[in-house]
Amino acid sequence: MVWDAWGDPSGHKPLPETIRGLLTQVFGVSADAATRRDEGDVPLRESALTPDQHAGLVAVVGSENVSLDHRDRLRHAGGKSTPDLLRRRATEPQDAPDAVLFPGDHDEVAAVLEYCSAGAIAVVPFGGGTSVVGGLDPARGTFAAVITLDLRRLDTLTEVDTISGTATLGAGITGPRAEELLAEHGLSLGHFPQSFEFATIGGFAATRSSGQASAGYGRFDDMIQRLRIATPSGTLDLGRAPASAAGPDLRELFSGSEGTLGIITGVTLRVHPIPETTAYRAWSFPDFATGANALRTVIQAGANPTVMRLSDEAETGLNLARAGDIGGGTVGGCLAITTFEGSASHVAARSTEASNLLAAAGGTALGETPAREWEHGRFSAPYLRDALLDAGILCETLETATSWSNLDNLKAKVTAALTDSLTAQGTPALVMCHISHTYQTGASLYFTIVAKQADDAIAQWAQAKRAVGDAIVAASGTITHHHAVGADHRPWMTAEIGDLGVEVLRAVKQAVDPAGILNPGKLIP
Numbered sequence: 001m002v003w004d005a006w007g008d009p010s011g012h013k014p015l016p017e018t019i020r021g022l023l024t025q026v027f028g029v030s031a032d033a034a035t036r037r038d039e040g041d042v043p044l045r046e047s048a049l050t051p052d053q054h055a056g057l058v059a060v061v062g063s064e065n066v067s068l069d070h071r072d073r074l075r076h077a078g079g080k081s082t083p084d085l086l087r088r089r090a091t092e093p094q095d096a097p098d099a100v101l102f103p104g105d106h107d108e109v110a111a112v113l114e115y116c117s118a119g120a121i122a123v124v125p126f127g128g129g130t131s132v133v134g135g136l137d138p139a140r141g142t143f144a145a146v147i148t149l150d151l152r153r154l155d156t157l158t159e160v161d162t163i164s165g166t167a168t169l170g171a172g173i174t175g176p177r178a179e180e181l182l183a184e185h186g187l188s189l190g191h192f193p194q195s196f197e198f199a200t201i202g203g204f205a206a207t208r209s210s211g212q213a214s215a216g217y218g219r220f221d222d223m224i225q226r227l228r229i230a231t232p233s234g235t236l237d238l239g240r241a242p243a244s245a246a247g248p249d250l251r252e253l254f255s256g257s258e259g260t261l262g263i264i265t266g267v268t269l270r271v272h273p274i275p276e277t278t279a280y281r282a283w284s285f286p287d288f289a290t291g292a293n294a295l296r297t298v299i300q301a302g303a304n305p306t307v308m309r310l311s312d313e314a315e316t317g318l319n320l321a322r323a324g325d326i327g328g329g330t331v332g333g334c335l336a337i338t339t340f341e342g343s344a345s346h347v348a349a350r351s352t353e354a355s356n357l358l359a360a361a362g363g364t365a366l367g368e369t370p371a372r373e374w375e376h377g378r379f380s381a382p383y384l385r386d387a388l389l390d391a392g393i394l395c396e397t398l399e400t401a402t403s404w405s406n407l408d409n410l411k412a413k414v415t416a417a418l419t420d421s422l423t424a425q426g427t428p429a430l431v432m433c434h435i436s437h438t439y440q441t442g443a444s445l446y447f448t449i450v451a452k453q454a455d456d457a458i459a460q461w462a463q464a465k466r467a468v469g470d471a472i473v474a475a476s477g478t479i480t481h482h483h484a485v486g487a488d489h490r491p492w493m494t495a496e497i498g499d500l501g502v503e504v505l506r507a508v509k510q511a512v513d514p515a516g517i518l519n520p521g522k523l524i525p
Contacts, residue, residue, distance in 0.1 A: 001129060001198055003039045003075050004088040005389075006382035008197075015387045023393060026430070027452040034089075034390040039074055042094060047073070048145045049098040053119060057101060057147070060111045065102040065153075072100045076124075076148040077138060079131030080382070081488070082396040085389060086458050097124065097138040097148035104153045106265040110230040112149060113263065117232035117515045122146035124519050125259035127200030128174060132397070133486030134522070135207070135258055141520030151202055154265055157181040166225050168268040171202025187271045190217040190306075190341075193482070197379055202264045207484035208256040210444070212378060214437045215299070216306030216341060217272070219482070221255045226268035229254055229261075231512040236262065253508065258484055259519040261512050275341035278306075279351045282370035283336040283363040288312040289408060291334045292435060292443070294361035296404050299438045303353040305338040307375075308438055312411075315432035315448065336363065337371045381448075394427070394453045396461055400472050401481040403442040410477045411445055417471035418449055421464040427451040429464075437481065444481040466491075485523045493525050 001007050015023075023029050047068055049057075057066050067073075073096040078084040087094065103109045116123050122143040126136060140146045154170035155177065161167070167187065169178055175196040182188055191204060191211040203209070205227065209220040217223070226239035238251045254261055285291035291310040298308065311319065316335040336358070340351040359365065388395040402410045415431045422429040429451035437444040454460035469492050472479055479485070479492040494502055505524045509516070 001075075001080070003042075003071075004036065004085060005386040006080050011380065011383045012386060013383065015384075015391060019384075020391075023388075023391060027393060027450075029392045029452055032391065034392075036390075037089070039071060042074055042088070043092070044070060044073055044077070044096045045093050047098040048140075049121075049147070050145075053121060053145065054099065056115055056119065057099065057112065060115055061101055061103050061108050065104070067100045067102070068098075069100075073097055076100050076126055076129070076136070076150065079129060079134065079136040079486075081132040081134065082385070082389065082394065083458050083461060083488075084132075084134070085386070095138055098145045099147045100126075100150055101147055102150050102153050106154075106228060106230060106235070109149065109151075109154075109263055109265050110235060112147075113230055113232045113517070116147065116517050117513070120144070120515065120517070122517050122520050123263075124148045125202070125206070125263045126150045127152075127172065127203035127206075128195065128198040130195040130199045130203065131207075131484070131486055133480070133483050133488040135484055135486030135519075137487050137521065139487070139519075139521035141516065143517065143520070146520075149263065151200065151263075151265070154202070158266070159268070160185050160187070162187075165271055166268050167271045168226070168266060169201045171200060171205070171263075171265050171267065173201045175199055175201075175204075182271055183274060186274055188274045189223065189269060189271055191220055191223065192378075194379060194381060201267050201269075205255050205264050205267050206258050208482065210437050210482035212309070212436060213306045213339075213341075215304045215308040219437075221252070223270045224251055224255055224267060225270060226266075227251050227254055227264055228266035229264050231262035232515060232517060233512050236512075239268065256484070258486065258523045260523045261509055261518065263518070276343045277341070277347050279340040279347045280368040280371035280375070281305075281338045281340075281351060281355055281358075282366040282368070282374075283338070283358050284332060284366055285310070285334045285336060285363055288334050288411070288433075290362045291336055292404075292407055294358050294363055295336070295435060295438055295443065297361050298354050298357050300440055301353070301357060303350060303357055305350070305354055306341040307337060307339040309374075309434055309436040310334055310336045311434040312432060314430060315434050318430075318432060335366075335370060337374045339371060339375065388450065389453075392453050394451045394457050394461060395449070397446065397448050398465075398468065399444055399446040399481045399483055400477040400479065401437070401442060401444040402475075402477045406476055407443060407445070410472070410475045413471045413475040414445065414447060414468055414477070417468040418447070418464055421467040422449070422451045422460070425454060425460055425463060427454055427460065445477075446481075487521050490521070490523060490525060493523065 151172035154172035159168040
């Protein structure tokens with residue numbers, strides 16, 4: 001990915017005139033694109049790695065796999081949240097790892113951890129670089145030096161079990177590459193988060209990722225059958241069977257551990273045959289509450305589509321603006337998208353059942369086109385965020401989840417916290433929301449926030465983030481549904497799991513990482 005924005009350079013495009021006009025009208029900004037710097041002009045703090053430490057790391061992975069290069073250090077200096085990108089654009093010297101290592105296999109990862117634990121060097125694991133919660137910050141903690149361990153060379157499909165429906169993949173394989181490798185065997189994982197094009201198998205596991213097709217295939221942690229993990233204290237191979245009563249399931253402990261308890265090097269996953277066909281259906285609901293009730297009806301009836309999502313009125317309106325459909329469009333209220341994958345007979349039966357339920361719950365059928373258009377552009381939203389940042393607009397996202405009975409309350413409290421905080425700072429905001437992950441008992445809420453940037457946009461968002469984090473906890477939501485904890489959500493972890501829960505995590509970390517070198521400042525308070 002580009003160093004100061006999301007994704008591939010070819011994905012970056014000027015803002016459409018419709019959006020530029022809206023920005024000028026609503027926020028009073030010119031919407032002129034900012035001048036971008038060359039990455040070579042970005043000052044970094046000098047590497048703190050000593051010559052002896054550099055030589056020691058070279059002895060483990062080879063000189064060609066230990067980089068002190070300015071470009072490598074800058075591109076591993078954090079993730080892709082809005083604050084991350086704002087920091088990349090700052091003029092003062094920036095934090096970056098003191099070196100970037102590219103181990104070639106599990107044994108090299110384990111050897112690096114052993115060396116760093118003995119030598120008091122912090123280690124940050126790195127997959128696709130897509131974290132939006134500060135999970136990749138090169139934090140040193142109490143250590144003099146920090147390295148980033150880039151897992152891109154762990155990129156092989158090592159086993160396919162077509163009888164059991166499983167495949168074992170290296171942690172460094174990206175989402176698209178995983179689909180390519182599996183397709184050679186007629187298989188698919190079906191995990192398509194918005195970060196899909198760049199994020200990795202190891203990152204999906206370490207953050208308990210949830211993809212856009214979660215209604216059909218489940219979350220990533222639902223797919224995990226086995227994990228291989230390197231820790232400073234040794235190797236863990238977890239998962240002997242699809243299910244077990246042999247004590248607590250340690251796969252659950254390390255899935256979502258965000259590199260603080262060990263580094264995932266290989267994952268065995270549940271896979272499925274490539275779908276024979278896909279059906280697309282879009283719906284309009286008069287308001288968000290009606291649409292949410294319709295989604296609940298479908299999921300509780302067991303008529304799950306593969307994809308099922310609902311945008312609120314504000315997000316629906318913005319999507320129309322992006323499509324150039326303001327004023328005369330056929331879609332109003334709240335737009336819902338459903339897709340159905342599988343055999344022709346299965347898709348026909350399931351789409352008919354779900355469609356009947358959605359219509360009975362107040363939905364108006366819109367045909368295929370809006371659903372196909374959503375799928376065509378489903379990975380493009382972060383590129384729009386970057387264009388907005390260039391135009392002087394703050395744009396950030398956050399997500400949470402709760403029970404169906406608490407959904408309206410949580411949405412209202414989050415919206416109010418964001419609106420009140422940003423308005424009090426002199427930057428009134430547009431707050432949009434959608435549901436993209438549903439369960440028998442509840443659903444996620446994904447918010448997008450747009451406001452004029454203040455003079456100190458990082459401080460502006462930090463103030464809003466504190467307000468909304470407190471509001472989520474007070475309204476009984478989870479502090480994160482699928483973005484993970486990282487550094488940004490860590491202040492609310494004690495409220496999430498309690499004092500004793502924090503002590504349990506600290507005790508596990510002491511067992512597997514006694515020196516505390518793994519990803520300091522993340523997840524564990």
